[in-house]
Amino acid sequence: MDRLFVFDTTLRDGEQVPGCQLNTVEKIQVARALESLGVDVIEAGFPISSPGDFNSVVEISKAVTWPTICALTRGVQKDIDVAAEALQYAKNKRIHTGIGTSDFHIKHKFNSTQDAILERAVAAVKHAKKYVEDVEFYCEDAGRTDNVYLARVVEAVIKAGATVVNIPDTTGYCLPHQYGEKIKFLMENVNGVHNAILSTHCHNDLGLATANTMAGVINGARQVEVTMNGIGERAGNTSLEEIAMILKCHKTLNIETQINTQKIFPTSRMVSGLMNMPVQANKAIVGKNAFAHSSGIHQDGVLKNRESYEIMDPKDVGLDENSIVLTARSGRAALKHRLGVLGVPVEGEELDKIYQDFLQLADKKKDLNDVDILMLAGKEHSTHETIRLDYLQVTSGVGVKSVASIGLFIANEKFEAAASGNGPVDAAINALKQIIKRNMTIQEFTIQAINKGSDDVGKVHMQVDYNGVLYYGFGANTDIVAASVEAYINAINKFVR
Ligand code: KIV
Numbered sequence: 001m002d003r004l005f006v007f008d009t010t011l012r013d014g015e016q017v018p019g020c021q022l023n024t025v026e027k028i029q030v031a032r033a034l035e036s037l038g039v040d041v042i043e044a045g046f047p048i049s050s051p052g053d054f055n056s057v058v059e060i061s062k063a064v065t066w067p068t069i070c071a072l073t074r075g076v077q078k079d080i081d082v083a084a085e086a087l088q089y090a091k092n093k094r095i096h097t098g099i100g101t102s103d104f105h106i107k108h109k110f111n112s113t114q115d116a117i118l119e120r121a122v123a124a125v126k127h128a129k130k131y132v133e134d135v136e137f138y139c140e141d142a143g144r145t146d147n148v149y150l151a152r153v154v155e156a157v158i159k160a161g162a163t164v165v166n167i168p169d170t171t172g173y174c175l176p177h178q179y180g181e182k183i184k185f186l187m188e189n190v191n192g193v194h195n196a197i198l199s200t201h202c203h204n205d206l207g208l209a210t211a212n213t214m215a216g217v218i219n220g221a222r223q224v225e226v227t228m229n230g231i232g233e234r235a236g237n238t239s240l241e242e243i244a245m246i247l248k249c250h251k252t253l254n255i256e257t258q259i260n261t262q263k264i265f266p267t268s269r270m271v272s273g274l275m276n277m278p279v280q281a282n283k284a285i286v287g288k289n290a291f292a293h294s295s296g297i298h299q300d301g302v303l304k305n306r307e308s309y310e311i312m313d314p315k316d317v318g319l320d321e322n323s324i325v326l327t328a329r330s331g332r333a334a335l336k337h338r339l340g341v342l343g344v345p346v347e348g349e350e351l352d353k354i355y356q357d358f359l360q361l362a363d364k365k366k367d368l369n370d371v372d373i374l375m376l377a378g379k380e381h382s383t384h385e386t387i388r389l390d391y392l393q394v395t396s397g398v399g400v401k402s403v404a405s406i407g408l409f410i411a412n413e414k415f416e417a418a419a420s421g422n423g424p425v426d427a428a429i430n431a432l433k434q435i436i437k438r439n440m441t442i443q444e445f446t447i448q449a450i451n452k453g454s455d456d457v458g459k460v461h462m463q464v465d466y467n468g469v470l471y472y473g474f475g476a477n478t479d480i481v482a483a484s485v486e487a488y489i490n491a492i493n494k495f496v497r
């Protein structure tokens with residue numbers, strides 16, 4: 001079997017998504033989960049872009065043992081110096097530097113020429129080599145770069161010492177056969193190509209990221225750049241879980257990764273929870289419906305023999321169907337075990353608090369599923385926030401004006417207000433705005449039930465505009481007005497910190 005290296009960029013390309021930003025503690029949690037999932041490389045950040053990113057690369061380097069820690073730079077000396085400094089504690093380290101190589105980037109981004117860009121590429125690799133042995137070079141917008149020029153750049157950077165050369169389809173433009181041919185062309189026309197590994201890095205703007213990545217792999221690429229749940233800028237990056245399971249299902253390709261596929265589901269849910277990024281129900285491998293058979297014919301077939309309609313065993317991705325439901329009679333140990341399976345290890349006081357919330361919710365709702373439990377764990381996180389909801393009382397109905405009164409703690413000081421509005425949510429938000437007098441507007445507001453019953457927890461996702469910047473908020477409650485206010489407060493807490 002040929003070995004394919006998995007380069008995870010959830011914490012860099014994935015984290016660039018508005019609303020998905022994590023603090024350093026959360027990034028370490030994700031990095032540790034990626035390590036136990038079996039990724040080969042963790043791209044931990046872009047150190048020169050902010051002190052927060054710099055610090056995350058430092059702390060992840062300390063926290064993680066086996067995977068190579070990679071830091072992104074532009075092909076600029078200062079970026080590379082800062083990346084090298086951020087990587088000082090990494091046991092295995094890589095600098096990822098590069099420059100745009102398409103005519104479009106050369107002309108409009110750099111106002112330069114192909115020859116000058118090639119020189120800058122070589123200089124960047126040579127500079128990075130002064131700090132680390134393992135240097136990856138990216139040819140940004142390689143998807144739209146002329147193959148003959150691309151081959152010149154790849155050859156030159158390998159000669160300068162690049163150990164990996166990344167061929168990003170930055171705009172998600174390529175068709176699978178084009179991307180595959182690009183990799184094939186490089187494999188056949190670059191002198192010294194076997195002294196380095198070619199890497200895929202595909203974006204999903206046309207829904208082709210996984211297909212393009214596989215075309216690259218089939219034609220000789222031996223590293224894939226991926227994210228958990230396919231998160232990433234715009235339509236996202238190639239999904240780690242899709243590539244891992246394609247290779248597991250198609251053994252005849254003779255290519256394997258070191259991913260422990262049974263950890264896919266818990267890692268997916270951990271990333272989704274921490275990043276406030278719901279996984280779409282029909283998402284391949286990790287969506288809520290990925291293994292749910294609803295039609296009678298399918299259900300009958302699966303009961304007779306699972307393989308009638310399933311090409312994968314749900315257990316292979318870490319979905320343990322038998323232990324999903326917890327009730328009010330479940331003990332603390334069962335809750336702790338379930339949270340551990342879901343990738344949220346909790347102990348002591350934190351577990352006690354989540355357990356108290358769990359009992360309260362179980363009183364209102366008969367069966368608690370994984371999403372409910374993750375929601376409770378996420379709520380515990382928010383008890384440390386500057387603004388907290390103390391109480392909310394709303395009167396509404398047909399033929400009456402909705403009125404709300406609200407109590408908030410702001411930095412532990414209590415504030416109260418009341419207001420009316422065009423419906424219960426509007427009244428509650430108006431009351432809240434009486435206390436927090438900032439110029440904020442709601443840009444996006446979605447309410448979703450987690451399951452089906454009228455006793456169900458409602459989830460609210462909200463985007464709030466403050467000073468031209470969008471802040472993402474999430475709330476979950478059996479009362480959807482309360483969930484809406486929680487989401488609003490969650491968004492505000494991101495800019496009042
Ligand atoms: O999509 C892209 O081109 C990138 C590079 C910075 C590697 O993310």
Ligand code: ZN
Nearest residue numbers: 013168170201
């Ligand atoms: Zn990218």
